[in-house]
Amino acid sequence: MEELVFYLCAAVAIVAALTVIVQRSAVYSALALIACFCSVAILFFQLGAEFIAAIQVIVYAGAIMVLFLFVVMLIDPESDAFASNRLKKLTITAVPLAAILGLLLLWAVPAVGPNGSDSSHAATGGIEPLARSLFSDYLLPFEVTSILILVAVLGAMVLAKRTD
Amino acid sequence: MVSTTHFLVxxxxxxxxxxxxxxxxxNVIIMFMCVExxxxxxxxxFLAFARHFNQIDAQIFVFFVMTVAAAEAAVGLALIVQLARRTNSVDIDQADTMKW
Structure with a gap:
């Protein structure tokens, strides 16, 4: 059953990711990316990271992708989805590069070895150990993150402001 | 249980x-989506390794990556809006001048 869920979600994620990069319309790309994020969220759940899965759906598939869709609809990128004359040349470069990268990544995978801890979900399950660690060991990074978000909000406001 | 290798692949x-x-x-917007x-x-x-080594720290790291990604998306999309306003296109090849 678990394998079935994994293969189903993995297939949906890969097909959706491919749709993102081949789709001409940016709106369809954004929708495919939402599908990809949601199926990856199910995989996060399967890995015992329930809180991260919820954050993935709320922040990524919710907030960030809605922001993307707003921008896509605001500036209407349908006019030049593909620069077709350069596309062929770029694809010729991209395919070998991607093949090398993919092979390198896949080559690194067997180095992991067999599953170390079959006593799953001992330390990873639930929100409590996460919160305990976040607000004790990682308190300073957490606070720095809040400053980062403040700076990002100010930066976005300044950048998006109409200057003329 | 699905093995760690499956998730890594x-x-x-x-x-x-x-x-x-x-x-x-x-298209700048789609390039940005690919970065996400x-x-x-x-x-x-990260989460596959969190389960593999039974450590909570990787989940914390994912939490921070998501926060930074959200901040990055806000600033990046503001830049894209400004770029589209100035060059009237979202083609990255059009953005080849240092000064308008």
Whole structure:
């Protein structure tokens, strides 16, 4: 059953990711990316990271992708989805590069070895150990993150402001 | 239980697809989406290792990656809006001047 869920979600994620990069319309790309994020969220759940899965759906598939869709609809990128004359040349470069990268990544995978801890979900399950660690060991990074978000909000406001 | 290797292979595939997208697409918005896809593939790898080594720290790291990605999306999209306003296009090849 678990394998079935994994293969189903993995297939949906890969097909959706491919749709993102081949789709001409940016709106369809954004929708495919939402599908990809949601199926990856199910995989996060399967890995015992329930809180991260919820954050993935709320922040990524919710907030960030809605922001993307707003921008896509605001500036209407349908006019030049593909620069077709350069596309062929770029694809010729991209395919070998991607093949090398993919092979390198896949080559690194067997180095992991067999599953170390079959006593799953001992330390990873639930929100409590996460919160305990976040607000004790990682308190300073957490606070720095809040400053980062403040700076990002100010930066976005300044950048998006109409200057003329 | 699905093995860690399965998740790592999926993460590698998604990361590669994201890289290909950044290389072959010229639309700034879609290139940006591909960057988000790559971040997500890395998050999947992190969580696979979190389960593999039974450590909570990787989940914390994923939490921070997501926060930074949200901030990055806000600033990046503001830049894209400004770029589209000035060049009237979202083609990255049009953005080749240092000064307008």
């Amino acid at each position: 999926l993460g590698a595939i998604l990361f590669t697809i994201g890289t290909v997208g950044v290389i072959i697409r010229r 896809l790559m971040l997500n593939a890395v998050n999947l790898t």
